[in-house]
Amino acid sequence: MPNKPLKLLQLTDCHIVPEGKRLFTLDPAERLCQAVADINRNHADAALCVLSGDLTDAAAPEAYRILRQILSELLVPYRLIPGNHDDRSALRAAFPDIEADEDGFLQSRLDTPAGVFLFLDTVEAGIHSGVYCRQRCRWLERALTEAEDEPVYLFLHHPPMEIGMPRLDQYRILQSEGLADVVGRFPNIRHLFFGHVHRPIAGSWRGIPLSSVPGTNHQNSLDLSEGRANVVSLEPPAYGVILIGPDSTIVHQQSFLSDAERFQYDAQAELDAAGA
Ligand SMILES: [Fe+2]
Numbered sequence: 492m493p494n495k496p497l498k499l500l501q502l503t504d505c506h507i508v509p510e511g512k513r514l515f516t517l518d519p520a521e522r523l524c525q526a527v528a529d530i531n532r533n534h535a536d537a538a539l540c541v542l543s544g545d546l547t548d549a550a551a552p553e554a555y556r557i558l559r560q561i562l563s564e565l566l567v568p569y570r571l572i573p574g575n576h577d578d579r580s581a582l583r584a585a586f587p588d589i590e591a592d593e594d595g596f597l598q599s600r601l602d603t604p605a606g607v608f609l610f611l612d613t614v615e616a617g618i619h620s621g622v623y624c625r626q627r628c629r630w631l632e633r634a635l636t637e638a639e640d641e642p643v644y645l646f647l648h649h650p651p652m653e654i655g656m657p658r659l660d661q662y663r664i665l666q667s668e669g670l671a672d673v674v675g676r677f678p679n680i681r682h683l684f685f686g687h688v689h690r691p692i693a694g695s696w697r698g699i700p701l702s703s704v705p706g707t708n709h710q711n712s713l714d715l716s717e718g719r720a721n722v723v724s725l726e727p728p729a730y731g732v733i734l735i736g737p738d739s740t741i742v743h744q745q746s747f748l749s750d751a752e753r754f755q756y757d758a759q760a761e762l763d764a765a766g767a
């Protein structure tokens with residue numbers, strides 16, 4: 492286990508659209524370019540950048556080509572996982588190197604100095620809710636068994652639990668008992684990172700710490716009421732800057748479009764002045 496924490500980045504829900512189109516008045520490609528430029532300026536030393544699904548808005552081949560072009564500028568190695576707005580075939584056509592399990596789900600494992608990262612595929616064609624079926628559970632169980640006592644970090648698009656926002660909760664992983672049963676048998680799972688909710692969230696599920704970060708384009712406003720449609724908002728986008736150490740996992744959020752004024756604050760100088 493290294494003394495220096497492993498730096499990991501999370502970009503989520505880019506929802507790239509074909510050229511000339513906009514999404515909620517914004518250009519998702521421009522937003523992603525701004526995030527990539529910010530990463531290259533400030534976090535080019537990260538070990539990995541995970542894009543946690545909804546890479547495109549409607550799975551157009553052109554949108555995946557745009558995504559690939561933008562990511563070619565990223566100085567950090569990256570991994571993609573699919574979301575409900577993606578299509579496995581279109582994604583694989585644009586990114587032929589993306590790993591898949593023996594059943595064709597885009598699931599993979601990455602060994603890092605901080606532990607084992609497992610990337611899960613929760614997508615079911617034709618619906619926006621997440622699914623984690625028996626086949627996928629079998630892959631996960633085997634991957635967790637093979638990880639032995641290593642710390643394990645899980646990455647997936649849909650959250651497996653309700654977050655208290657009924658408009659979004661209808662699109663979580665439905666019937667997640669199988670997934671819960673598998674993860675419940677492996678106490679070395681340290682954290683669960685997800686996307687899909689377009690919100691900054693931290694908490695735990697069945698004792699496993701979890702987090703999500705805002706999307707790079709649009710957000711879902713915090714609305715706890717019942718209803719069919721999400722209320723989209725243009726709250727500021729962000730990406731996650733995650734530090735994984737031997738005994739901690741810290742999730743920062745970088746608000747990459749913020750032009751808020753900054754001030755140097757020297758706490759010791761204040762004490763010195765008071766004592767003078
Ligand atoms: Fe999304």
Ligand SMILES: [Fe+2]
Nearest residue numbers: 545574575687
């Ligand atoms: Fe989603």
